[in-house]
Amino acid sequence: MHKPVALITGASTGIGYEMAKIFAARGYDLVVVARTAKNLKELHDHLSPLVKVTYIPLDLSQPKAALTLFNKTKKAKLEIDVLVNNAGFGTSGDFVDLELKRELQEIDLNVRVLTELCHLYGAEMAKRKKGKILNVASTAAFQPGPWMSVYYATKAYVLHFSEGLAEELRPRGVQVSVLCPGATVTEFAGTAGVQKSKLFKSKILKPATAEAVAIYGVNKFLKGKLLIIHGAVNKFLAFGNRFTARIVARKIAGYLNRA
Numbered sequence: 001m002h003k004p005v006a007l008i009t010g011a012s013t014g015i016g017y018e019m020a021k022i023f024a025a026r027g028y029d030l031v032v033v034a035r036t037a038k039n040l041k042e043l044h045d046h047l048s049p050l051v052k053v054t055y056i057p058l059d060l061s062q063p064k065a066a067l068t069l070f071n072k073t074k075k076a077k078l079e080i081d082v083l084v085n086n087a088g089f090g091t092s093g094d095f096v097d098l099e100l101k102r103e104l105q106e107i108d109l110n111v112r113v114l115t116e117l118c119h120l121y122g123a124e125m126a127k128r129k130k131g132k133i134l135n136v137a138s139t140a141a142f143q144p145g146p147w148m149s150v151y152y153a154t155k156a157y158v159l160h161f162s163e164g165l166a167e168e169l170r171p172r173g174v175q176v177s178v179l180c181p182g183a184t185v186t187e188f189a190g191t192a193g194v195q196k197s198k199l200f201k202s203k204i205l206k207p208a209t210a211e212a213v214a215i216y217g218v219n220k221f222l223k224g225k226l227l228i229i230h231g232a233v234n235k236f237l238a239f240g241n242r243f244t245a246r247i248v249a250r251k252i253a254g255y256l257n258r259a
């Protein structure tokens with residue numbers, strides 16, 4: 001019998017890794033993508049007794065990587081029922097002092113590749129009148145974030161793009177959802193250099209585990225929810241932003257982004 005297939009980008013660690021385990025437990029075959037082949041192979045070995053796992057080591061920030069991935073799944077005759085655009089990273093510091101190449105890579109991965117994959121797989125899903133896409137944004141999407149300006153802006157794009165796309169694709173039989181985690185204990189903070197920020201050190205906004213975010217996210221996604229915000233405090237803050245002056249929201253974000 002044909003099992004549904006979930007393609008997850010950024011499945012080698014963190015939230016994506018946890019989501020891969022949950023989709024497998026729910027009977028989905030998997031296509032997992034990231035740069036670290038060793039972690040993907042481990043995931044493959046761990047989950048293979050349960051479901052079919054195809055792992056594709058790939059640097060998605062490279063030009064044409066999205067098309068390469070799409071062609072690989074086509075060649076392997078894998079029909080993708082669920083696309084999870086989870087791969088992403090952040091950077092922190094004074095924008096003008098950061099390495100421009102890395103900032104552009106961040107936009108490439110968080111924005112361009114996500115958009116390309118939604119186009120490639122979304123078109124196939126629309127043709128079949130069936131499919132689901134989950135894009136991973138962040139609570140960073142709800143306001144500007146000084147000292148992480150590019151990261152916050154990329155996630156604002158993911159949120160707005162996903163909500164727009166959801167309206168376009170719903171009548172064509174395709175669900176689009178967007179997951180907004182708050183601070184979560186993964187490799188993200190280390191990569192972005194924000195382990196010591198007030199946000200990641202906060203007792204009120206206590207970082208969640210990747211497992212909790214993934215369970216909540218996949219559950220709500222499979223129930224058809226469009227905007228998925230993890231955590232009561234995060235929901236309150238995202239909602240509260242609508243009634244907060246922009247200057248206040250961005251000052252608070254800037255405060256939280258620094259040590």
Ligand SMILES: NC(=O)c1ccc[n+]([C@@H]2O[C@H](COP(=O)([O-])OP(=O)(O)OC[C@H]3O[C@@H](n4cnc5c(N)ncnc54)[C@H](OP(=O)(O)O)[C@@H]3O)[C@@H](O)[C@H]2O)c1
Nearest residue numbers: 010012013014015034035036060088138183184186187188
């Ligand atoms: N952790 C948080 O506080 C938090 C909060 C809100 C939103 N998010 C979002 O959640 C998503 C997952 O992040 P995470 O927290 O789970 O962090 P993570 O542990 O650093 O995971 C990031 C994943 O993306 C992959 N990735 C990074 N660069 C890649 C590239 N060039 N090509 C292919 N794959 C790449 C990484 O694998 P390789 O290194 O093996 O390539 C890894 O699997 C991201 O979109 C992030 O922005 C995180």
